[in-house]
Amino acid sequence: MAATPNLNDTTDEALAVQLECLRRMSPHERLRRACAWSGQVRRMAFAAIRRRHPDYSESEVRLKFIELTYGQELADEIRDWQQEQTESVT
Numbered sequence: 133m134a135a136t137p138n139l140n141d142t143t144d145e146a147l148a149v150q151l152e153c154l155r156r157m158s159p160h161e162r163l164r165r166a167c168a169w170s171g172q173v174r175r176m177a178f179a180a181i182r183r184r185h186p187d188y189s190e191s192e193v194r195l196k197f198i199e200l201t202y203g204q205e206l207a208d209e210i211r212d213w214q215q216e217q218t219e220s221v222t
Contacts, residue, residue: 177201 142150154162174197181196182188188196191214199207 157165177197177200178193181193181200185192185196195207195211198210
């Protein structure tokens, strides 16, 4: 197994317990847990964006998340696409 990262807020003993718990899980359970943890991190990121930018609409919050996660270029492309969609409806 690859070397474990240095987790400053976790003791070596706690990390060993966590890794043992993960090793005992079935692949299905590990995947289910990873998806749940990923969703929780995403919700926390959205909440942080909302706190920093209380004036943002939900669309702007999602775009900021995309910008922070995937880069400015993709966020700009999505903004342009959304603008095109809005203009084609009106």
